[in-house]
Amino acid sequence: MDVTLSNYQLYLENSVPVEDLHFEPLDKTYQRAFMIVVSLIYLGLMALALLLMLFEIPWILAGVEGTLLLACVINLSILPKAFRFKGYAFREHDISYRRGIIFPKTTTIPYDRIQQVSLNQNPVTKYFHLYSVEVVNGAQSLSNLTIPGMTEERALQIKNLVIAKIPDNHE
Template identity: 30%
Template sequence: MKSREKCVPDPAERMDLSDVGEWKRVSPRYVVVETAGTIVFGLVLTGAATALWLLADAQWALYAMVAIVVITAATVAFEPRRVRAIGYQLREDDLIFRRGIMFTRFVSVPYGRMQLVDITRGPIARWLGLADLKFVTAAASSGVLIPGLAEADAESLRDRLVELAESRRAGL
């Protein structure tokens, strides 16, 4: 039983990604995209709460409206920090993606498992010259989206990932 215990790495060692190299970050302009989306969502919810308050004379809708405004303002205040927490890194055998402040999520996508690498551009992101890079693997839960990349960076990263994926699947 002792030999089995030696083979299993300590969980702290598995998640220690401090020495894997330098993380590449998304464009700082991506804050504008996230902030615009948050404000539009907050305005829609505030409008709905205002309509309920004025038309249906629902007093609770006034409190909901105030809560929506406060939550939207707090979310907008944290957007720059949240965007700075998004990063990715190309390693020898896989791509690591991370996001999140309080609850950090790390996803490792092996190059040989990538089936689709796609670039999407929303209207605000296109106006700012940004794009999102999405990769899909055979496992539905492991789809990764790297948002807010400069268009040229997204296209070169897509080409590099497709090249790596094809060579790993071919066993080269």
Template identity: 25%
Template sequence: MTWFEPDDAPWQYVSRTLIYARLITMALWWGIPLIGLIVLGALTSPWVWAGAGALLIAMIWSAWVIVRQVTAHAWAEREDDLVVKRGRILRTVTVVPYGRMQYVEVESGPLARAFGIARVQLHTASPGTDANIAGVPEAEAARLRDRLTSRGEAQLAGL
């Protein structure tokens, strides 16, 4: 299926460790109710385990979605703009010109720090610009931020 391919810069895919980070977050969110259901099933009737089973299936499915999502998440630095693609079910490609970036934000939570990855978020004057690159290796994120900032300054145009 045809989809956007930048012609002058290669896609740079995000770090695979993002998969583990997201899986752990997901497991924490769903795992506690799962354990709760299993305990409840052991105390009352085994029928409750059916619910636990359904939950488990949902977890496996979302794990699969996470893997697919992360492997589809990439960015490309072109001459005038940054291209971010993401998503498998709802695919999006966002093109953000360097001259339009108001500021670049790098953030990483405790889990992301443990895995050595960070999220790079681009801000333009539009609230609609949804351009963030999750799961960039920390060193690369700092380099990316500096590169984006310097390019933004070079090409900055007024609103």
């Protein structure tokens, strides 16, 4: 797929601090995919908890299943807020990604430190035609930044933009 690089929306000047950036939201379909993944995880855990039936103590089983159900409901209820907070932004020299509700984090990677860029799909995101862009740098920790919930076009745009921004790699 050929993508024109001249039409990128670079909101940021290099003088704009990360705190004041306009973070672009993820694709809305990703919220559904995210909810399905979380629901599947909890369903899997609840199915595993059924093994407690072997001990023939019904109140333990009920307690565990109830707790998991409650955790699932709480998790699903805060997911939309978490989804709304997630976002990415570009500046002249770096890329930033924001996520987290209880411990909100903003991570910034300078373009010239980026070692590789990957586009990934798992079975659920594949069903929704969504991609995640993984930006890998050479740091000891925080070595990869994954921006999920992109359409194919957007993911390719971001990949091409990041690759083009790496010094000595301009096409």
